[in-house]
Amino acid sequence: MQDRGIWFWAIILPIIFTVLFISVFTSGLNETESRQVILSIVPGYTVMFVFFIMISMAESLLKDQKIGMVARIASTPLSNHFYLLGKWIPYMYIVFIQIVILLLFGKAVYDVPMEQPLLLMMLAIFLTFMVTGIGLALSVMVKTTNMGIALTQVIALGGALLGGLWVPVDMMPEFLQAVSRFMPQYWAHQGFQDAMAGTLKMADFMKVSLVLLGIGVAGFILALLRPKQ
Amino acid sequence: MTRLLTLNGIYKNYGKKTVLSNISLQVSKGICLGLVGPNGAGKSTLIKIIASIIQDYRGELRFSDSVRIGYVPQDISLEETVSAKDNLQFFGRLYGLSGKALKERISEVLKEIGLEKREKDKVQTFSGGMKRRLNIGCAILHEPDLIIMDEPTVGIDPQSRQHIFQMVDRFREAGKTIIYASHYMEEIERLCDEAAFIDHGKIVENGTIQQILQKHAVPSIFVKGGNALPDKINEFGSVAAKNGGYIVQTNRPLDAMEFVLQFYKEKNDQLERLELVQPILEDVFFSLTGKELRD
Known part of the structure; x- marks a missing residue:
């Protein structure tokens, strides 16, 4: 929270990218086609940029290790999983606020639909849980900030590319379409798009939610498996 | 003297590297034990094992009864963007203190470490000596029986160093047991009753300061x-x-x-x-x- 730069790349940078890419990809398109592009880019870039929180999470944990805070806390009665929860929860707030602001920006500026607001809200919570869960696992595994930045970029940009955030999945070759099903970004993007358009069925919502929650839980378990030191 | 802590045949490896080898040591209640050794000798690893920070080691570590431990790390492990009081509150809560008891202890500790007038100031505005004192303060909130201090006087001015010495004296008067790791031999002589010399992960000598001096000097x-x-x-x-x-x-x-x-x-x-x-x-x-x- 002390790092004010976080608000630049969590809010301002995604907004700049969203505006730029919408203006590029909608030029020369008719109204209906433009609406489709906007409906893909707004949630797509939201999903892509939330992943960059992992850099801040890794930095925070590395700083704790560097100044001996992890060792000091390990000497107190606080258990390892409560320490990790303490590191996790503040970033959940940040990511959730980030998602809400980016979607509201899409609504205010491009009038994107939000036909199923309750499901959208729940998906935002699950996406928050998932991305910060992966962030936590990454944080305990990396040994340097540079390693954290590099892996975040692989996960965020690689997942964005393969998950259909940049190019619609149905325009990809068939084998890449199969690969995209393994990307959490794909599920989050599909869920958001459908909930915004009002076409998200309960079965699909459950499927997307389970994928996002499952990955988040897996991240936390992976983080817990690492020893205190 | 009643025994507080027994270490028996402690081994610790990092990968293929043996950091501690067959460490056996006994610490009696109420004494100040100096832990001495060159860089990389294994002092900090041993301290972390005693403070339950490192738990994957071989050998036996036994406390005589329920012992509250206060660990003062070598690094200044504080949140520098908040105040001294906030740091103390944070660690006090981790040690299970709350409400009036926590408030009272914070007030006592601030007095003990000589920071009562700076309690609301952010730690990043403190001198090295003030940070070191607060570093100790955060470890004594829960009134530990055993205080483990890892190089507590590194890089500070003589006044702060003197203040820390006086604090250690007061801990001893209050019957606390202290494990004090330092490179500064004059500190060990000034503060400790006993010393253990560690080199290459082994205890090469231990006993009372007087015994060691008579034997080797x-x-x-x-x-x-x-x-x-x-x-x-x-x-x-x-x-x-x-x-x-x-x-x-x-x-x-x-x-x-x-x-x-x-x-x-x-x-x-x-x-x-x-x-x-x-x-x-x-x-x-x-x-x-x-x-x-x-x-």
Whole structure:
């Protein structure tokens, strides 16, 4: 929270990218086609940029290790999983606020639909849980900030590319379409798009939610498996 | 004396590297034990094992009964963007304190560490000495029975160092047991009853300071005068130039002094200084661990 730069790349940078890419990809398109592009880019870039929180999470944990805070806390009665929860929860707030602001920006500026607001809200919570869960696992595994930045970029940009955030999945070759099903970004993007358009069925919502929650839980378990030191 | 802590055959490896090898040590209640050794000797690892931070080791670590531990890390492990009071509150809560009890302890600790007037200031505005004192304060909120201090006086001014010494004295008066790791031998001599020397992951010597000095330190005399000492002085022991004079390490210091006196008398020359030098722990440290630079 002390790092004010976080608000630049969590809010301002995604907004700049969203505006730029919408203006590029909608030029020369008719109204209906433009609406489709906007409906893909707004949630797509939201999903892509939330992943960059992992850099801040890794930095925070590395700083704790560097100044001996992890060792000091390990000497107190606080258990390892409560320490990790303490590191996790503040970033959940940040990511959730980030998602809400980016979607509201899409609504205010491009009038994107939000036909199923309750499901959208729940998906935002699950996406928050998932991305910060992966962030936590990454944080305990990396040994340097540079390693954290590099892996975040692989996960965020690689997942964005393969998950259909940049190019619609149905325009990809068939084998890449199969690969995209393994990307959490794909599920989050599909869920958001459908909930915004009002076409998200309960079965699909459950499927997307389970994928996002499952990955988040897996991240936390992976983080817990690492020893205190 | 009642035993507080027993370490029996402790081994710790990092990968293929053995950091601690067959460490056995007993710590009695109410004493201050100095932990001494060169960089990389294994002091901090041993301290972290005692403080339950490292749990994957081999061997036995046994406390005589339920012991509250306060760990003062070598690094200044504080959140610098918030106040001293906020740091104390955070650690107090981690130790299970709350409400009035926490408030009272924070107030007592702030007084103890001499920061009561700076409680609301952000830690990043503090001097090195103030941070070190707060670093200690965060470890004593829960009134621990055993206080483990890892190099608590690194990089601070003499006033803060003196303040920390006085704090350690007060802990001892209050019956606390202290494990004090330091590179500074004069601190160990000043504060500790016992010392354990660690090198290459092994305890190479331990006992009371007096016992260790008697066992290892060779008495010496210091001579300063107008003349070079005659070769015959070498019969008493080793001679080395120091501070414009000579240090003669000898097991017969009185005979050596008599010889020097006689020599200057015969020469009818002025002897500036002739004194018996008290053996110090630093000499023992070098004799046990050598003078080679360590990584």
